Amino acid sequence: MNSVNPSLRRSRWAGISSMAALTATLLLGGADSARAAISEGFESIFGTSYGAYTSTGWYISNGLRGTTQRSGSYAARFTSLANAYMEYQSTDAAGKDGGVGAVTFWYREWATTDASTFSVQYNVNGAGWTTLDTITPTTTTYTLYSNSVNNANDNIIVRIYKTGTGRVLIDDFYIYDYAATPSITLADNGTQIAAANVVT
DSSP: OOOHHHHOOOOOOOOHHHHHHHHHHHEEEEEEEHHEEEEEEOOSSSSSEEEEEEEEEEEEEEEEEEESSSSSSSSEOOOOSOOOEEEEEETSSSOOOSSSEEEEEEEESSSSSSSOEEEEEETTTTEEEEEEEOOOOOOOOOOOEEEEEEEOOOEEEEEEOOOSOOOOEEEEEEEOOOOOOOOOOOOTTTOEEGGGGGGO
């Protein structure tokens, strides 16, 4: 009966595990490096009086660029009128290509008397709006919003749609690329596992 030296067996599997971990690291690193597809701090887009503006793929209706910012010098601000909104349409006005993963931004009410409500929505290929969340700001301190669309399609428009009266501020807006969970294949037996499950 043939036997295998235990130290050789351990060495063989250690080599496979190290290769798997390295592959997972490279795959995940590549995904992370492409995450920040769209970022906007509203430093130079939109006007400084209420109106409708289009700039670098963004559109705002009944809004402006104001100085009550979270970072930098400016933030986007909605008027007190209901149905004000802001969209990322891309420069072709058809929406973001490459899919959409996470959507994050910071928000606050303009003043404690400015009770308002807004929805975070997205539209794929003009097929109608899907609401991710509906939010009523309750503080003049900036609060982080984060949620995932996880849609791989092109032509995705992301928007903030204000349904209540009261002014709302938005700053530091990010729309990340869609990224499927990568997998790796072990060379010895063809087993495929999610890279996120690799233990180093």
